[in-house]
Amino acid sequence: MNTLPHQPNASDSESNCSSKKMESSLHIRTSLEVDTITSTERKRGSAFCIQTEAEEGVHLTWEDLWVTVSNGKNGSRSILQGVTGYSKPGQLLAIMGPSGCGKSTLLDALAGRLGSNTRQTGEILINGHKQALAYGTSAYVTQDDTLLTTLTVGESVHYSAQLQLPDSMSKSEKRERADITIREMGLQDAINTRIGGWGAKGISGGQKRRVTICIEILTHPRLLFLDEPTSGLDSAASYYVMSRIASLDQRDGIERTIIISIHQPSSEVFQLFHNLCLLSSGKTVYFGPAAAATEFFASNGFPCPTLQNPSDHFLKTINKDFEQDPEQGLAGGVATDEAISILVKSYKSSDISQQVRREVAEICRRDSNIMEKKRSHAGFLTQCSVLTRRSFVNMYRDLGYYWLRLAVYVALAIGLATIFYDVGLGHRSIQVTEKE
Ligand SMILES: Nc1ncnc2c1ncn2[C@@H]1O[C@H](COP(=O)(O)OP(=O)(O)OP(=O)(O)O)[C@@H](O)[C@H]1O
Numbered sequence: 001m002n003t004l005p006h007q008p009n010a011s012d013s014e015s016n017c018s019s020k021k022m023e024s025s026l027h028i029r030t031s032l033e034v035d036t037i038t039s040t041e042r043k044r045g046s047a048f049c050i051q052t053e054a055e056e057g058v059h060l061t062w063e064d065l066w067v068t069v070s071n072g073k074n075g076s077r078s079i080l081q082g083v084t085g086y087s088k089p090g091q092l093l094a095i096m097g098p099s100g101c102g103k104s105t106l107l108d109a110l111a112g113r114l115g116s117n118t119r120q121t122g123e124i125l126i127n128g129h130k131q132a133l134a135y136g137t138s139a140y141v142t143q144d145d146t147l148l149t150t151l152t153v154g155e156s157v158h159y160s161a162q163l164q165l166p167d168s169m170s171k172s173e174k175r176e177r178a179d180i181t182i183r184e185m186g187l188q189d190a191i192n193t194r195i196g197g198w199g200a201k202g203i204s205g206g207q208k209r210r211v212t213i214c215i216e217i218l219t220h221p222r223l224l225f226l227d228e229p230t231s232g233l234d235s236a237a238s239y240y241v242m243s244r245i246a247s248l249d250q251r252d253g254i255e256r257t258i259i260i261s262i263h264q265p266s267s268e269v270f271q272l273f274h275n276l277c278l279l280s281s282g283k284t285v286y287f288g289p290a291a292a293a294t295e296f297f298a299s300n301g302f303p304c305p306t307l308q309n310p311s312d313h314f315l316k317t318i319n320k321d322f323e324q325d326p327e328q329g330l331a332g333g334v335a336t337d338e339a340i341s342i343l344v345k346s347y348k349s350s351d352i353s354q355q356v357r358r359e360v361a362e363i364c365r366r367d368s369n370i371m372e373k374k375r376s377h378a379g380f381l382t383q384c385s386v387l388t389r390r391s392f393v394n395m396y397r398d399l400g401y402y403w404l405r406l407a408v409y410v411a412l413a414i415g416l417a418t419i420f421y422d423v424g425l426g427h428r429s430i431q432v433t434e435k436e
Contacts, residue, residue, distance in 0.1 A: 057089020057255040058126060058137065058223040060110060061360045065122035067105050067114065067282075079105045081282045082122070085275075086360050089222070089255035092246050092272060094262050094290065096311060097279035098319040103261035104143075104227055106279070110259065111140050111225045128364040138223040139216035143231055145208045148390070149197030150397035153190050153211055155390075157182055160215045162386045167379045181218055185210040185244055199399065206237030210244060217248065224248065226260040235266045246272040267309040280318040285343045288352040300346045302339065318343065 067080040079102045087093045095103045108114050110124060112132075123130070147156055161178035162171070169177075182188055187210055195211065196202015203211070209229055217224065229245060230238035242265070249256045265273075273290040286293050294304050297314065304313040320336040334342070347353055378386070395402040 058257045059086065059088055059128070059363045059366075060124070060126055060223065060257060060259070061086040061128070061363050062110060062124045063122060063360055065106075065109060065124065066120070067102070067109055068119045069117055070119075076119070079118070079282050080109065080279075083277075083279070083282070083284050083287075084356060084360060085277055085284075085287045086356065086363055087257050087259050087275070088363075089257050090249050091274040092249055092258045092260070093275045093277060094260055094265070094270075094273040095277045095279065096262055096265075096314065097285070098315060098321060099263075100321075101279040102282040103279060105282075106277070107225055107227055107259065107261050111138065113140065125364060128366055137221055138225070139219070139221040141213055141216050141224070141226040141229060143228045145212045147195045147208065147211060148394050149195045149200075149202065150394050151390070152192050152194050153187050153203060153207070154178075154182065154192060155393070156195060156211055157214050157218070159386055159390045161218050163378050163383055164219055166377055167382055177218060181214050184217075184248075185214045186240070187211065187214065204237070206233050206241055209233065209241050213241075213245065220254055222254055222256055224256055224258045226258070228261055228263060230262060230265070230269070239266060239268050242269045242272055264315065265311050267311070270309070270311050278314055278318070280320075280340045280344070283340075283344050284347060284353075285318055285340065286314075286347055286352070287356050292352065296347070296350070296352065297343070300342055301334075302343070 063084050064082045065080055065084070066078060066082055068076045068078050070076050083106065085093075095106055097103055105114070105118075109120055114120055151159070157178045158175060161174045161181075165174045165177065182191060187207060190203050190207055194200065194202040195208065213226070213229070224245075226245065230241055233241060245258065245260065249258055262269075270290065275288065276286060276290040276293050277284065278286040278293065286296055288296070293314065294310050297304060297317065302313075302317050304310050318336065318340050320340065
C-alpha cells in the first residue's frame with residue numbers, strides 16, 4: 001500500500017481559478033478508507049450493494065504548473081514549465097514523453113507526492129476547489145510492486161482488504177469485496193498461486209502489476225494515479241493490463257478519473273486513451289484528445305507514416321536524447337530541437353490549447369461540492385491482529401526468514417554445547433567464583 005503524504009494545512013477555501021503561479025499546497029491523502037455502506041445495504045449483507053455516499057466524480061485541473069528543483073550552488077532547474085490540463089471522471093488521461101521529460105514529476109505533483117527538495121507553483125484544484133482529498137478517494141500505483149512473495153494472490157488481497165476496509169464491514173463483506181476485485185482484474189485463475197520472488201517462481205510480471213492495482217482499488221477510489229503500469233511487460237501483457245485499467249473508469253457505479261504515465265504504448269493501448277498529455281523537457285507539446293494528436297502533428301509538418309504506431313511517431317519526433325542519423329532522415333526534415341520548438345509554439349497558439357483552458361475554467365466555475373472528509377479504516381486492534389497473522393504466514397513460508405534462521409540457531413547451539421562437552425562434574429571442571 002502506497003501512502004500519499006498528508007497535508008493538514010491544505011486549504012478548503014475556494015480559490016480563484018485564474019490566479020497564476022500561486023503556491024499550491026494541495027496534497028492528496030492515501031486510500032486507507034472506504035466508502036461508507038448505508039445501513040439498509042449492510043442489512044442485505046452483500047458487497048454488491050455497497051454504494052458510495054457521494055457519487056460525484058473527481059475533476060482534477062492544473063493551471064500553469066511549475067516544478068523546480070534546487071541544483072545546489074548552480075541555482076535551480078525547472079522540471080515542469082507551466083503545464084496546464086485537466087482530467088475528468090470516466091476518462092483515462094495518458095502522460096507520455098521521452099525519458100526524463102517530467103512524466104512522473106507531473107503525476108507526483110498532481111498526487112501531492114513531490115519530494116521536499118522540489119518547489120511547486122501553479123494551481124491544482126479538485127472539483128474547482130483547493131482541498132485535500134479524503135482517505136479512500138485516491139490511490140497511487142507506483143512503478144514497483146511491493147508485495148510479499150510468500151503469499152498467494154488471494155491472501156495478499158484478502159489481508160489488504162482486512163487492513164484497509166473499515167471495521168463497520170463484516171469479515172465476509174470484506175472478503176466478498178476482495179473476491180470481486182480479484183475477478184475484476186482477471187486474477188481468479190491465479191488466486192491460489194504465490195506471488196513468488198527470487199527463490200521461487202510465482203505469478204507473471206503482468207499478474208503482479210494487476211495484484212498491485214487490485215490492492216489499490218479495494219477502497220473504490222474515485223481518482224487513480226498509475227506510474228508506468230506497463231513497465232517491464234511485453235505488448236500482449238501491457239494490453240491486457242491497460243484494458244483492465246481502462247475498464248475501471250465506469251466500475252462499481254463510480255465514474256473514475258484515471259491518470260497514468262506511460263512510456264511506449266502499442267497502437268491498441270493508445271486507442272484506450274481519452275486524452276493525451278505529451279511532454280518534452282517539462283513543456284507541453286500536446287494536451288488534448290488522444291485521437292486528435294496525429295492530426296496536430298501532421299498539421300505542423302510531422303505526419304505519421306502509414307502503418308506506424310502513432311505513439312512511436314510522437315516520441316521519435318520529440319526525443320532529443322540521441323543524435324538523429326541524417327541518413328535515416330530527420331523528423332519532418334528538421335532537427336529534433338527545432339521540431340520540439342515548432343510543436344510547443346504551435347500548441348500554445350492552437351485552438352486545442354484554448355479549448356483546454358476553457359475546459360479548465362468551466363470546471364472551476366461549476367458549482368461542485370467540496371469532497372467530504374471521511375475517516376474510516378480498520379481499527380488499531382484489527383490491524384495488529386491481521387499484521388501478526390500475515391507476518392506468521394510469511395515467516396513460516398519464507399525459507400530464508402524462518403527455517404534457515406532456525407538451522408543457524410541449532411548449529412550455534414550445537415557449537416556452544418561442544419565447548420562444554422565432557423567437562424565433567426568435579427569441582428575443577430568449571431570454576432565458579434562466588435563473591436560474598
Ligand atoms: N526530486 C528531484 N530532485 C532532483 N531532480 C529530480 C527530482 N525529481 C525529478 N528530477 C529530475 O527531473 C527530470 C524528470 O524526472 P521524471 O522522473 O519526472 O522523468 P520521467 O519522464 O518520469 O522519466 P522516466 O520516463 O525515465 O521515468 C529528471 O531529469 C530527474 O532527474
